[in-house]
Amino acid sequence: MSATEATAEVFVTAFRALKRREREAVLEKLLADADLAQDLADTLVLESRRHQPRQPVRKVLKDLGIRV
Numbered sequence: 001m002s003a004t005e006a007t008a009e010v011f012v013t014a015f016r017a018l019k020r021r022e023r024e025a026v027l028e029k030l031l032a033d034a035d036l037a038q039d040l041a042d043t044l045v046l047e048s049r050r051h052q053p054r055q056p057v058r059k060v061l062k063d064l065g066i067r068v
Helices: 003-017 020-032 034-049 057-063
Strands: none
Touching: 020 034
16 A cells, blocks of 8 residues: 555545534535535546547547547
């Protein structure tokens, strides 16, 4: 396990040990920060699409109507 993975594990373990209201307070603080909220939203989108077939970026841009 890398140092980054170990640090993440410590934070997740601590978060899970919190009471429900405490977890909600932590999440509210994270979401109150616009940059962190956007990072979380981006991560959720990426995770939700992880198992979708990959497409060439040019095709995606074309489908979106963006000229390359």
